[in-house]
Amino acid sequence: MTVQSGRRERKKAATRQKIADTALRLFLERGYDAVGIRDVAAEADVAVTTLFSHFASKEALVFEQDEDFEQRLTRAVTGRAPHEPLIPALRREVLALVRHCTADSAAPVWRMIDTSPALRKYEESVRMRHADALATAIAADPGPTRSETAARAIARFVIDAYSLAREAADPQAALDEIFPMIEAAWQVTSPSANDPGPATVLD
Amino acid sequence: MTVQSGRRERKKAATRQKIADTALRLFLERGYDAVGIRDVAAEADVAVTTLFSHFASKEALVFEQDEDFEQRLTRAVTGRAPHEPLIPALRREVLALVRHCTADSAAPVWRMIDTSPALRKYEESVRMRHADALATAIAADPGPTRSETAARAIARFVIDAYSLAREAADPQAALDEIFPMIEAAWQVTSPSANDPGPATVLD
DNA sequence: AATCTAACACTAACAGTTAGTGTTTTATAA
DNA sequence: TTATAAAACACTAACTGTTAGTGTTAGATT
Numbered sequence: 001m002t003v004q005s006g007r008r009e010r011k012k013a014a015t016r017q018k019i020a021d022t023a024l025r026l027f028l029e030r031g032y033d034a035v036g037i038r039d040v041a042a043e044a045d046v047a048v049t050t051l052f053s054h055f056a057s058k059e060a061l062v063f064e065q066d067e068d069f070e071q072r073l074t075r076a077v078t079g080r081a082p083h084e085p086l087i088p089a090l091r092r093e094v095l096a097l098v099r100h101c102t103a104d105s106a107a108p109v110w111r112m113i114d115t116s117p118a119l120r121k122y123e124e125s126v127r128m129r130h131a132d133a134l135a136t137a138i139a140a141d142p143g144p145t146r147s148e149t150a151a152r153a154i155a156r157f158v159i160d161a162y163s164l165a166r167e168a169a170d171p172q173a174a175l176d177e178i179f180p181m182i183e184a185a186w187q188v189t190s191p192s193a194n195d196p197g198p199a200t201v202l203d
Numbered sequence: 204m205t206v207q208s209g210r211r212e213r214k215k216a217a218t219r220q221k222i223a224d225t226a227l228r229l230f231l232e233r234g235y236d237a238v239g240i241r242d243v244a245a246e247a248d249v250a251v252t253t254l255f256s257h258f259a260s261k262e263a264l265v266f267e268q269d270e271d272f273e274q275r276l277t278r279a280v281t282g283r284a285p286h287e288p289l290i291p292a293l294r295r296e297v298l299a300l301v302r303h304c305t306a307d308s309a310a311p312v313w314r315m316i317d318t319s320p321a322l323r324k325y326e327e328s329v330r331m332r333h334a335d336a337l338a339t340a341i342a343a344d345p346g347p348t349r350s351e352t353a354a355r356a357i358a359r360f361v362i363d364a365y366s367l368a369r370e371a372a373d374p375q376a377a378l379d380e381i382f383p384m385i386e387a388a389w390q391v392t393s394p395s396a397n398d399p400g401p402a403t404v405l406d
Numbered sequence: 407a408a409t410c411t412a413a414c415a416c417t418a419a420c421a422g423t424t425a426g427t428g429t430t431t432t433a434t435a436a
Numbered sequence: 437t438t439a440t441a442a443a444a445c446a447c448t449a450a451c452t453g454t455t456a457g458t459g460t461t462a463g464a465t466t
Contacts, residue, residue, distance in 0.1 A: 008463055012413070037453060047415045049455080058453065124327045149371065153381045156363040157356075157388075164355055177392075178356045184391040185360075185384035211432055215444070240422060250446045252424080261422065 016054045019044045023061040028108055032062070032116045059122035062113065070130050072097060073158075074137040086141065087186050091179045094162045098171045110166070131159040150189040157182045219257045222247045226264040231311055235265070235319045262325035265316065273333050275300060276361075277340040289344065290389050294382045297365050301374045313369070334362040353392040360385045 022044040026035045037058055041048045055061050076093035077086065101110055113119040135155035139148050161178040168174035225247040229238045240261055244251045258264050279296035280289065304313055316322040338358035342351050364381040371377035 008412075011463085015413085036451090048453095049416080050414050052454065053413075121324060121328045124331055125324045128327060147380060149367065149377050149380045150384070152367055153360075153363060153384055156367070157360055160356060160359040160363065164352065164359070168352065174352050177350060177352045180391050181353070181356055181388035184387040188383050188387040189380075211443075214431085218444080239420090251422095252447080253445050255423065256444075 015046065015050070019046060019051055019054055020061060020064045024064075024109070027062065027112060032112055032119060057122070059119055062109070062119060063122065063126055066126050066130075069097065070133050073130060073134050077134070077137040077141060086138070087179065087183045090158050090182075091175065094158060094165070094179075095172065095175055098162060098165045098175070101166050102171055114167075127159050127163060131155045134158060144191050146189045146191075154182065154186055154189075157185060218249065218253070222249060222254055222257055223264060223267045227267075227312070230265065230315060235315055235322060260325075262322055265312070265322060266325065266329055269329050269333075272300065273336050276333060276337050280337070280340040280344060289341070290382065290386045293361050293385075294378065297361060297368070297382075298375065298378055301365060301368045301378070304369050305374055317370075330362050330366060334358045337361060347394050349392045349394075357385065357389055357392075360388060 019040065023035075023040045026040060026043060037048060037051065040061070041051045044051070055064075072093060073090075076089050080086075080089040100106065113123060131152075132155070135148075135152040138155055139146075139151040161175060161182060164178060165171040165174040222243065226238075226243045229243060229246060240251060240254065243264070244254045247254070258267075275296060276293075279292050283289075283292040303309065316326060334355075335358070338351075338355040341358055342349075342354035364378060364385060367381060368374040368377040
């Protein structure tokens with residue numbers, strides 16, 4: 001099994017992209033519920049089974065790039081500058097992600113998501129996956145070690161911040177309010193939390 | 204339209220309960236995925252459409268009492284003793300709820316939920332509803348007023364605590380770790396948070 | 407050139423869910 | 437009591453997302 005020489009992979013990626021593009025276009029034109037899987041498959045000129053070999057579900061057609069999202073989050077932790085504090089790094093990345101979602105170009109898609117119960121539900125499960133991945137990254141972070149429970153809790157809080165900010169009228173203001181809360185929660189898990197001296201802000 | 208004199212309501216509740224009991228029994232006997240809606244309806248001796256007039260979905264059959272859950276949470280806020288601090292009251296209730304879920308009698312049901320993707324996903328959306336209800340209760344709480352954003356964030360954190368504790372090997376220990384984090388996050392939203400003096404613990 | 411594999415296609419079906427329609431039961435008004 | 441309205445229930449038939457089973461084709465490997 002050597003490396004694939006490309007054409008096959010390119011064709012596969014092209015088919016996948018064509019399906020995703022077609023789906024999104026139809027969903028935005030006629031509404032998510034009004035478009036059936038068979039419509040998407042026909043318009044993309046593939047069989048229904050082919051569609052499902054590229055996407056696990058109808059909802060997954062809309063969240064095509066959620067792996068990017070997850071990678072950006074975990075890399076904000078694992079790839080940050082040495083000794084850079086964790087929470088501010090996450091804050092920066094979450095802000096960037098929220099800006100990305102609330103940009104004008106993405107607005108119609110998110111309006112569609114917010115008005116479809118099926119899509120909202122699906123997004124919640126996607127967020128859970130992201131929270132788990134983030135928790136793993138945080139737990140593996142060097143420096144003063146916190147418990148796994150603390151890591152998982154902070155990861156959820158960060159995902160909550162993203163979710164609340166995305167829905168807020170003023171995302172930046174929401175983050176400005178929530179992230180100090182997260183910072184305080186994080187400080188309290190510090191190994192030196194029992195130290196009566198001034199709180200350390202080193203991470 | 205006067206008050207219903209009972210018989211009709213009792214019959215309706217009985218039908219609903221019979222459906223729920225039958226469903227849970229079959230699910231536990233044969234596995235959630237192996238039991239179809241038509242099986243449940245037949246065994247409960249009702250029509251499929253009747254089943255769906257009592258429950259919105261197959262998953263809802265399993266989360267029959269989720270409104271109780273929501274009420275207990277919101278009442279832990281709205282019905283607590285005057286001047287009782289918010290977070291400890293929530294901690295007590297969450298601990299009771301987690302104990303309830305992890306009790307031996309409920310264990311098989313939760314094992315079923317944890318192993319079925321469809322049920323896990325559904326539970327996530329139920330938790331979101333609970334978080335929203337809790338946020339409303341917190342926002343309406345008298346005393347030092349916090350912003351709506353802060354209320355929503357704390358509500359999510361509390362639901363996260365419940366969820367993480369329920370899955371943890373030692374639920375009590377998990378709550379002992381997470382609730383101080385929530386308390387710290389809550390303190391930071393206090394109107395006197397900018398006060399350089401000692402932190403108030405009054406609510 | 408021979409061959410192996412992965413992507414794709416097609417049919418048919420299954421499972422959850424709903425629309426449409428009609429029947430029975432219950433509560434209340436006359 | 438009887439008449440009437442409303443709610444619960446039943447039945448059929450369909451729609452929609454999803455999958456199993458089975459080939460077929462195009463690309464990669466030898």
